Amino acid sequence: MFFTYLRRELRRRRKAALVVASGLALGIALVIIVSSVSTGMSKAQDKVLESLYGLGTDMTVTKAAAAPGSGGTERPRFEFDAKDDEDETQSTDRVMVQGFQTLAATTVGKVGQTDGVADAVGGLSLTVMKVDGQFRRGEFKQDQSSGQGGQGGPGGGQGGGNGQPQGRVEGGGASFDVNSFTVYGTDVTQQDLGPLTSSKITKGRTFKATETDAKVAVVDSAYAKEKELAVGKTVTVSGTKYSIVGVSTADSGDAAANVYIPLKQAQTVADSKDKITTVYVQASDSQAIDTVKAAIQKNISGTTVTTSADLADTVSGSLSTASDLASSVGKWLSIVVLAAAFLVAGLLTSSAVSRRVREFGTLKALGWKSGRVTRQVIGEALVNGLMGGVLGIAIGLAGAYIVTAVSPTLTAQLGSTGGGRGGMGGGPMGGGGPGRQAASKTLDIALTAPVSLTTILVAVALAVAGGLIAGAFGGWRASRLRPADALRRVA
Known part of the structure; x- marks a missing residue:
């Protein structure tokens, strides 16, 4: 009887x-x-x-670079040997620790x-600056129209009437x-932790x-394409050739570094034996990251511990703006619309009950x-x-x-947290890590x-809740009807 009447x-x-x-x-739907x-x-x-920091990394430990002139980072200096052959290419490299002071490997x-x-796990971030080119000798051009006592000297200086040819040097340089x-x-x-x-x-x-001290390298695909590198070829770092064993492609399209080599080899070329720049840390409990951070800072003085949450605070641009809108305005809008829908459903159901006074009164009779x-x-x-x-x-x-089909593109601007040359203390966890040349990056x-099963279940629960709320409005109105109301409507 219930379902028959319900269907009708x-x-x-x-x-x-x-x-x-x-x-x-x-x-x-809005929810x-x-x-x-x-x-x-x-x-x-x-x-x-x-x-920026690699999958699984919860925080990094670094040591901020000293201020210039205080025994910290110095300006790079390049020296070239004098060579008789002007066509011979001059080349020199300078390997520098990137962004901050080194820490002991211990x-x-x-x-x-x-x-x-x-x-x-520890890592060493380096920047290699390579300068190469040629010096060109200048050519002396004699001034045929000048006489003695005029402009003299090979450099075009004032002559003293000494009979030397007058002229100037043209061309040359570097x-x-x-x-x-x-x-x-x-x-x-x-290799399960860190930027790679x-x-x-x-x-x-x-x-x-086993390749802890082998002269092997993995290069980023974008850098390999730019420099025409491939597996089996070599890449030179400060005069040392490394055999390329692999090419990597960054998931986000932006690699942590151009070249990856074993840690011991990096320490050798940088003259930083038993030194690292960054410690990548994975916490055993994601809910206790702040506690672990405080413990590390207490136990190891002079270091900066930066979590992924700290780095997330430096993300700006349309991604950050859209995320804020979705989490604040969007959620509140969903709540308001849903509440309004529940209220309207309840009022409409109650109104429908009011129009069925004779029907329900008769049923009660x-x-x-x-x-x-x-x-x-x-x-x-x-x-x-x-x-x-x-x-x-x-x-x-x-x-x-x-x-998802439209896939609108959002921009994430990664700013500096002030610890080094980029986010997360300037290391690979931030904009100033390997492969980053500026304090911010886009x-x-x-x-x-993506729609999860949990979202669908929440939608079903909301539908049931909406029906129950509307039914509660109508049921309350229907329970107050009396058979006499129906008789009055008939009369």
């Missing part, structure tokens, strides 16, 4: 049911779209951060012994190219655990209890809510699909809107 009433009041279902569908876009924003930010062990640290690239010394025995994890080996292979009438109204509202849920899920999925990220 829903068919008879299709327009009213459609209005209630459509209102709920709009609110539920799904905003939730999926927020998830896409979060994944985009995670992708940006992973491109710091890795100290960090690893801190409570809450699951793993720690033409040099200055190129720089970044090198990252990686611990080949622990943000790239995938697309050609060749990665390092072997025939022996229906108030509870039975209330259950009938709630059942109708619940079905309307489920219809709205199905429609809302369909609209929400369509909206999320459109966002990345383009395509936005997606």
